[in-house]
Each structure stands twice: as structure tokens, then as C-alpha cells.
Amino acid sequence: MEIFKINIEEPIFLRNLLIFPVKNGLENKGLSFKNIDNVMDTKTGRFYELATPDVNKIVFDYNGDTPVLMLDGEEVTGSMQNRIIAQSFIAEPNVRSQIPVICAEENRWEEIGGFKTGYCSYPRIRSILASSFNKKVDTQHEVWKEIERKLTITRTKSRTSSMHEIFDNLNDEVERYLEGFGGLNHNTIGFIGVAGNQILGCDIFCSPEIYHKFEKKLLRSYALDAIEYQHSRGTRPDIETFFKKIITVLNNEELKSRSGHKRIQGRKFFGQMVFHKKIPIHLSAFSN
Numbered sequence: 001m002e003i004f005k006i007n008i009e010e011p012i013f014l015r016n017l018l019i020f021p022v023k024n025g026l027e028n029k030g031l032s033f034k035n036i037d038n039v040m041d042t043k044t045g046r047f048y049e050l051a052t053p054d055v056n057k058i059v060f061d062y063n064g065d066t067p068v069l070m071l072d073g074e075e076v077t078g079s080m081q082n083r084i085i086a087q088s089f090i091a092e093p094n095v096r097s098q099i100p101v102i103c104a105e106e107n108r109w110e111e112i113g114g115f116k117t118g119y120c121s122y123p124r125i126r127s128i129l130a131s132s133f134n135k136k137v138d139t140q141h142e143v144w145k146e147i148e149r150k151l152t153i154t155r156t157k158s159r160t161s162s163m164h165e166i167f168d169n170l171n172d173e174v175e176r177y178l179e180g181f182g183g184l185n186h187n188t189i190g191f192i193g194v195a196g197n198q199i200l201g202c203d204i205f206c207s208p209e210i211y212h213k214f215e216k217k218l219l220r221s222y223a224l225d226a227i228e229y230q231h232s233r234g235t236r237p238d239i240e241t242f243f244k245k246i247i248t249v250l251n252n253e254e255l256k257s258r259s260g261h262k263r264i265q266g267r268k269f270f271g272q273m274v275f276h277k278k279i280p281i282h283l284s285a286f287s288n
Helices: 036-041 123-133 139-153 163-169 171-177 208-229 239-252
Strands: 005-008 012-014 017-025 045-048 057-062 068-070 074-077 083-085 089-091 095-103 116-120 188-195 198-205 261-266 269-276 279-287
Touching: 005 239, 012 208, 017 208, 036 045, 036 068, 036 116, 057 068, 074 163, 089 095, 089 269, 095 139, 116 163, 116 208, 123 139, 123 198, 123 208, 123 261, 123 269, 123 279, 139 163, 163 171, 163 208, 171 208, 188 208, 188 239, 198 208, 198 239, 239 261, 239 269, 239 279
Parallel strands: none
Antiparallel strands: 005 017, 012 017, 017 188, 045 057, 057 095, 068 089, 074 083, 074 116, 083 095, 188 198, 198 279, 261 269, 269 279
16 A cells, blocks of 8 residues: 655755755654654753663663654764764653664764764765665775765864764854755655755655654755755756655555564665554655
């Protein structure tokens, strides 16, 4: 059964970043979620290291009453090193969970205080996370290599090879993308991002309410990638075909078992999808 009934709207131009709003969308049965920024601000949830710290795992202790949606690529900073969440995850109320993470700061393994929330990884990194189902891919190595590439191309310095410092150093440039932007229409449930002749990716949620909790963080991450394409020229890519391929994979294969987290792959894209009570909550997909 098809669960996608979406409309892709005309693009909104944020400098050279084209945002194609997506409306209608996934099944929605009134589900509500918090995000990690909210629960850490209200001190209803916290991240911390395992008793014996592990590069690829941290603990999330949550005592709130509403599930928490964490997106692939969201950053938590501090403690022994900055990490990014390896796959979309839903933390249930009053549960302590181990969260799979990837290091986003290669040259530090030193305690500097508790975890805080950070940015959301830009699409190139999230594409690497989505492709990690391929056992031939060393995800950690590929993420470190991509961060080094980004540091070099943006002429950013970081003693610890930190993704966070790329965002910090390019903050003014990223903010210029959002000047005068008041948010997408309240019926929007996500968007497809394009820069130059490149489809950066898409993020789609099951409801406008949930989408708007993540909107600014996601747009900043897409803007960071778009900076590289400011001088690119070429034909606008075919986003309808790109998304049709994603829908075909989801409807034909991935939704036979609607539970937990799934990685998806098709011709020229990698992605992730997370379910809650058999309902699809968030889809992310990126060009490869």
C-alpha cells in the first residue's frame, strides 16, 4: 500500500540554495514528538558517556512524557569528544537508551564537561551515515575524511578536526542564507534541497508540527553545503524523478515491515527512515 501522497511546491530561493517545500506527506495519526534541544533545555533528558566510554555509543537518559525524535546527523558536543547520531532514533518516555554515534572531532579524546546539543550535520556527512549499511564502508573513516575535506575547501582551521568548528567559523555566511526567511508554510512537512546542479537531499516528516521543530537546524545544515556551489552552473536537476525513485523503493520494499529504523538505497541515493508504532515518522535521503 502506498503511504506517500505528497505535493512538491515551487522552490523558495535562499541565495543559491533552492528549497522545494513538500506538503501532504506521510501517514499522521496525531503523534507528537520532542527534539533533543527541547528536552535538554528543560532538563528532562541528558546524554552521557558509558561507564567505560565508547567512541560509537553514548547514553540518553530521558524522564519526559513524550517520545523524542533524534535525526541522523544531529550533533551532541562536549564530554570526551563531539559525536553525531548515526541513525534516526526515537527515545521512549522514561527509558535509558544507548544511542549509536559517530565521532565528529577526530583529534580529541579528553573530558571537557557534559554533553550539549549542537548542529545537524550537513548533507554530505548524512549521506555517508545512510550508506553505512554497506559493510565495505568504514563509516568513521569516511566521516573524518569528509570533515577534513570541508575544513580544507572552506579554509577553516580546527585543532581537533571538528565539524562543529566549521559551522562556528561559517556562521555569518550561513546566517546570510536565512536573512528575511520567516519559515515555510504551516502545511509544509519537509523539503528537498538543491544547490547548483546538485540535489543535496531531502528531509520529510509525518506532520507540519514535527517538521517545524527541526526546520531551522536543517536549513542551516543545507546552507553549509550550498556554500560550495555558489559559483556552480548547469541545468536544474530533476527532483521529481529523484523523489519518485525514493517512493518506489519505499512502497515496494522497505515498508513490508513497519518497525524501528530502516536504511534505504536506490539508484543514486542513500537514505534512512524511522517508524513509531508502525507509522513512518521521518525520512531522509541524499544523493550519492
